[in-house]
Structures are given as structure tokens and as C-alpha cells.
Amino acid sequence: MKRSSSKRAVVTAWVRRQPPKVKAVLAVLAAAAALLFLRFVVRDHDKLFVAAELSHAVGIACLIYKLTKERTCAGISLKSQELTALFLAVRLYCSFVMEYDIHTLLDSATLVTTLWVIYVIRFKLKSSYMEDKDNFAIYYVVVPCAILAFIIHPSTSHNIVNRISWAFCVYLEAISVLPQLRLMQNTKIVEPFTAHYVFALGIARFFSCAHWILQVIDTRGRFITALGYGLWPPMVLISEIVQTFILADFCYYYVKSVVGGQLVLRLPSGVV
Template sequence: MGSDDTLGKVRDPMVAAVQWLKTRPAKTKAALGGLGAVLLLLILWRTIKDHDTLFVLAEMAHFVGIGVLGYKLQKKKSVAGLSLQTQLLTATFLAVRLFCSFMMEYDIHTVLDALTLLATLGVVFCMLFTEMKATYQKEQDVIKFYYVLAPCALLALVAKPSTTHYYLFRVFWAFCVYLEAVSVFPQLRMMQKAKVVERFTAHYVFALGLSRFLSCAHWILQILEGNKYLIQALGSGLWPIMVLASEVVQTFILADFCYYYVKSYAEGSGIVRLPAGIV
């Protein structure tokens, strides 16, 4: 009869899988990551009947991410690793979207946006008006928010919804869609310069990545379901195409970071190290 010691000779399949993945070429890893995303989409397609639920989950993920930052500020009394520029951009697109929601529609998304905006303004306040501002790494936060705002505003004048709402409301709505797509870019650039990402900041950015994936999944699953209205809309003008493109851009901007985040925890280190070319 065998001894229980023989269990020590059994290789952990998870460890074996991680070791195997680490030895694969970069192209193979990218292909496997894409395959994993497709499989996850298929699971969502089969398990979630109301695809609008994905939008709610996306906004909840963003709110949870901000909550993680709030916890960090309370425990560490430090804003090291955080981009003030990204927080300002986030507050801007949330404020504009909240304004448009009150003027054009009002639902659960409005409530979630209001909560997330309040939390974001709290982070901005801590970074600008408390003793924590001394820990802000301004020299690494190099992409100023107005460099991002200006192109989004110009694009909103070109491609905007063709609804019956007032012209200004339609421009504002387009502006917040485009701004949301690139608002995290200063944060990613800051992390690239630092190379090693502070843990709570990493949790926050991963939550943003999860939020963007869920939001993008909503549109993709609508197409897979054969939503005739959406398919016709995509062929009816520039605005629907730009909305879908914005969702895809947001997802891909954060995809690399999410890969290194998952990789660091799969390896057991929990320390996210970024290569120079991630952004």
C-alpha cells in the first residue's frame, strides 16, 4: 500500500501550467490571451441574458477600483504611484456624462456615475489639498490632462449622436465617450516610467481594465446576438462606429497591463513589473 508521501511527487497542474506559459514566445502568449478573452466572451454570452447587466457590472468595477484607492489613502496616507492627470480626466468625463444623463436620460447608470464621481473627487482633493500631496510624484506624471482633453473635444464636434436632443448635449455626450477611452493613458505612462507598480494602484488599474472589458463585451455580444438595430446603426454613420471603436481602444489600452497584473499574481509575487514598451 502506497504512502501518503507519494502525494509530494504529484506536480501541481496550476504551477505546471504557469511554468509552461512562462517559456512560451511573446506571440504565443498574446494568442493564448486572445483565445482566453474569446472564451470568456462566449461564457458571458451563454450565462448573461440581459446584456445591459454588463454595463452595470462595468460601472461597479470602476467604483470598486476607486474604493481600493480610497482604502490606500486611508491606510498609507500616500498618493505615490497615482496620476493626478488621470484622476482629473476621470472626474471630467464622469461629470459631463452625469450632466448628460440628467438632461437626456436617468437610470441606474446615473446613480453609479454619481457615486464614482464623488469618490474620484475625494481622491483629487487628497492629492491637491491634504498633507498627502507631498507624496505625489509630479515629475513622473508627464502627460497633462489638457493634451488629452483637446483632441477629444475636436473629435466630438466631428462625430456625435444624431438624436433629437440639443446640439450641445450631443457634443458633450460624444466628448465623454472619447475622453473615457483615453483617460487612463497618463496613469499607464506614469507606471511605465516607474517600472514597478505600487500594489493598490495596480488593483485600481486592473479594476479599470475589467470595467472596460465588460463594457466592450456588451457591444460585441449584441452583434453576436444579431441585434438588427445595432448592426444597422453601425452602417448608418460615423458615430456608432466611433462608439464601438472607443470601447475597443479602451480595452486594448489596458490589455497589456492586465496581462502583467495576472502574470505577477500567477507567479506568486504580487508585484507588477512593466516592460518599457507597454504604453
């Protein structure tokens, strides 16, 4: 046990000494290895999308525990929760009018719990809300996503409003966590359950991204044409990749903190 711990410490120290470019390459290699593992272990790659939804649900459960047991919403970004509720509501609308499946039910449950979190922060635990730290202007996110959705959206046979709405929720989901990351950047210290929540989001984003990439690989590119034509298919994949890499840096420090036995995550300058 001690030998494995010492080897782990040596590897961690070696990675820490590497320049940013080397760390980026190592991260890409680790992600590729994880994708390869999932490809051969998970036979039905649609289950990865369900796993992403379940990971998000685990994150929400961490927030619910924090709000009900600790009676504080310190460290939680209300703006990120509002953006999450917005893209979930739009995606639910699109699901009902364009397709109805298990994802619709999972999104419904996630939306209900997210709305409950928003209610508690706004009305029950407002005194502990860090409004001065949660200072990311959400129109910097919503407006560009709306404009991009109007320009680049699916080329399917559905109503144009539905197609634009679908594109909007895809783009908004990709960057909805930015207010939460800004809040953590402002505080530098992240308490356990908030860290668990953001890490669960990172895992969810990875599963979702893996789902899309493996679908493309398995169908030898035919999956992309099934999404439509023009710029929309690559934009979907780019959005998924952006979601993953936005949270990758935080997830690295989260794992490092857990391995080191630290209960409170302290972020160095420049992270997130």
C-alpha cells in the same frame, strides 16, 4: 494541488516563450472565450454595464483605502483622476438631459468619490504626489477628443451640444487611463493597491466592451442602427475595444504577479 500548480507553471512558461504575435492571438482567443461564456451565463446583458460600474467602484475603493490607511498617494496619477472626473461630469450632464436611469446614480457616486481622491491628492497628501513622474500632458488627450466629438457624434434628435458632449465623454473615457499608465511606465514598480485599482479598471473596461459587443450580436446588428447613422456607431464600438486593449497588457502582468505570489508588481520595459 502540486500537480495543478506544476501544470499552470508549464502553461505559463510556454506562453512566455511565444513571440508577440502568438501572444496577441492567444489574448484574442481568450477574450472571445470569455465573451462566449458571458453570453450564455448572463441572461440580461445590460447587467454587464452595471458590473463595469461596480468594478470601477471597487477600484476607487482600493484608492480610498490606500489614501486613508497608508497616507500616501505615491503611484497614483492625479491627471488620470482629473480626466476621469471630467468625462464623468460630462456623462452625468448628458444622462440628466438625454436619459435618466441606474447608470446616472452609479456615475454620480463614482464622480463624488473621484473628486474626493483628487482633493486628497492635491491638498492632504501633496508631499507624496509624484508630480515629476505624472508627466503626461492631458491636452494631448482632451483636445483630440473634443475635435473628434465635433466631427463624429450621434445623429439622434437631441440638441447638437448634447450630442457632441456625449461623444466627447465616450472618447475621453477610452483613453483617460493613459496618464496612469505613463506614471507606472516611469516608475516600473507598482505597489499593490494602485495595481488593484488599475486591474479593476481593466475588468470594468472588459465588461463594458462585452456589453456593447453582445448587444450587437443579440440584435443581429440592429443595435448599431439604434445608436444612429454614419461613423458614430462604429466609433462607439472602437472606443470600447480601445479601452480594453489599452489595459490588457497590464492586466496580464498583474495576473502573472498575483499567481506568482508577488505583492509588488514589477513591469518589464515596454509594458504600458
